[in-house]
Amino acid sequence: MIYLDHAATTPVPKEVADTVYDALVNGWGNPSSQYPTGAQARLGVDAARETLAAALGCRPEQFVFTSCGSESDNWAIQIAVHQNRRVGRHIITTAVEHSAVLEPCRLLQQDGYEVTYLKPDRNGNVTAEQVADALREDTVLVSMMLVNNETGCVFPVHEVAQLLRARKSAALLHTDAVQGFLTDPFRADRLGADLISVSGHKLGAPKGIGGLYLGERVRAPRPLIAGGGQERGLRSGTEATAQIAGFAKAVALRTEHFEHNLAHMAQIKAYAEEKLLAIDGVKRIGNGTAPHILAVSLVGYPSANVVTELGNQGICISAGSACHRGQLSHVYQAMGLDKKTAAGVLRVSFGPETAKEEIDALCAALQKHRDTRFAML
Secondary structure (H helix, E strand, O other): OEEOEOOOOOOOOHHHHHHHHHHHHOOOOOOOOOOHHHHHHHHHHHHHHHHHHHHHOOOHHHEEEEOOHHHHHHHHHHHHHHHOOOOOOEEEEEOOOOHHHHHHHHHHHHOOOEEEEEOOOOOOOOOHHHHHHHOOOOEEEEEOOOEOOOOOOEOOHHHHHHHHHHOOOOOEEEEEOOOOEOOEOOOHHHHOOOEEEEEOOOOOOOOOOEEEEEOOOOOOOOOOEOOOOOOOOOEOOOOOHHHHHHHHHHHHHHHHOHHHHHHHHHHHHHHHHHHHHOOOOEEEOOOOOOOOEEEEEEOOOOHHHHHHHHHHOOEEOEOOOOOOOOOOOHHHHHOOOOHHHHHOEEEEEOOOOOOHHHHHHHHHHHHHHHHHHHHHO
């Protein structure tokens, strides 16, 4: 199998799988229990939190484990609107956010909130100036992703943070960094976002584990789940110790080879772009600079059909986000792509282990698909 859809999910390295297995078999105690087996599990959770915090650039007590990036996004939005409930009912976000941000915002609109959706330019970019123009005294939240999951565009989160501080805005800044964590060299203590969502399965951890960073401006965050008081009373429920251990191991592996990984993925992306654009009818979509995501369009060829055919050959890419389930991407619609171009968009995404030979195989298969389809017309 040739796997080129790392933005959807990533393979779990053997070292991570072994860590998960060890936590299941040898570290199976309840971290809230007082006897040695429970204490051992608690030490494992604490050590994992320290690893995650160090990689993210924050203190361990600022990092809370969740089940996934979508949960982290939803919770971050709830925290912001609750903290600023006396400030107003206006939210700023972008039209190209992940559904885990857009759908909660739409639900809040039903409750009387006003949401400003910033549109990207033709290349998929959103600017801090757009936020400045939309910002109001009653703005309670700005939610802007760090790296767009379909175009690879890196958004100006740091500049927006500076803007909010300069304006003395009470609005909290949330960033969905699910695609940016350990693919973009940011640190929470320098980025300036108040709330940062991350997810494990985008970087070699098992599915079912994520996290939320809580910055200094987040005051007494409202608990997501009330109950036994786990996660400092913010998210009750017995900790998912095996997933947490796997998350920490995956992050440790990525951190150890961080610079090499970034350079390798950037080289693979440049190689893939050169090879793909040499195919007649293929055009670049957007100008995203994230090293692991490349969007192109085989104009006039429905991407769902292309993805299915390549999948039957053992080549895995996607037609935009895996979350769309066959629907036309809201990201490409917001960018104003014409229907033929938007319908033909293919997202190719890379990991530290992606090889040039895999890109060659993809390009050969796409060229064959195009030639065959052209001959049939």
